[in-house]
Amino acid sequence: MAERIILEEKANKVVFREGDVIVKEYVPSHPKEGVFNEAHIHACVEDSGLPIPKILSVGPKNGGWALTIEYVEGKTLEQLLTEDPEHAQEYLERLVDIQLEIGSCHVPKLRNTLSKMEEVIKSLAEIDEPTRYELLQRLHGMVRHTKLCHGDLVPSNVIIREDGSWSVIDWAHATSGNAGADAAITYLxxxxxxxxxxxxxxxxxxxxxxxxxSYVQKWMPLVAAAQLARHKEGEKALLEQWISVVEYQ
Ligand SMILES: Nc1ncnc2c1ncn2[C@@H]1O[C@H](COP(=O)(O)OP(=O)(O)OP(=O)(O)O)[C@@H](O)[C@H]1O
Ligand SMILES: [Mg+2]
Known part of the structure; x- marks a missing residue:
């Protein structure tokens, strides 16, 4: 059996490589529906023809659920930025080119960014009613687009192969919607x-x-509110600062 190499360990999952596959194993308390939803979104994006690794299986593992995904040989943009910071601007350009290529695709089966955001903002316990009202007003003023948005396009989710070609992982948050929102998430x-x-x-x-x-800036309080719903330690102060802009803009 191939050696197991742990790549990432977080409270809700461990990601490891075993030969030519990657296993994303969620803890038993992680909702089954969330894992199957991630597999569903990933499979929908596979059909777009973008160069992404294939989902190979979803199955039970150690009391929870795990995704098995093709391994992509290469370095993430995160690794490249760390190893070679003098060329940071070139890596940012690469990231943006990839983001625009993704945005030129349409995967209409995915949820629309606006309806997903509306649901999140309506259910967010951390914000007061006047702020929620301002956020929803702003959301309703946005025009509905149908561009493929990754939803978490950060350097660690982009893999560059040795031949220079790219692949993108982690499609759990992908939606069909507005490129400005996707850029605001990456900026955040x-x-x-x-x-x-x-x-x-x-x-x-x-x-x-x-x-x-200014168009990307309009999305900032909205994407910050959506991110607040993920309850990540250490992010709260910055997110609240971004959200508060909605009240006086
Ligand atoms: N298919 C893959 N091929 C090669 N490396 C991968 C693959 N999937 C994940 N990795 C590596 O493992 C790391 C973590 O994986 P992944 O991005 O799926 O988890 P995560 O960032 O913790 O997920 P999330 O953002 O959903 O919390 C990546 O940054 C990358 O280095
Ligand atoms: Mg990732």
Missing amino acids: KFSLEHPELADAYLQTFCDKAGMAL
């Missing part, structure tokens, strides 16, 4: 994990997409 993640690169990312995205900075 940069602000949390690589603040020194956040503004350069946003500028690169707006330049390449031909999108006004």
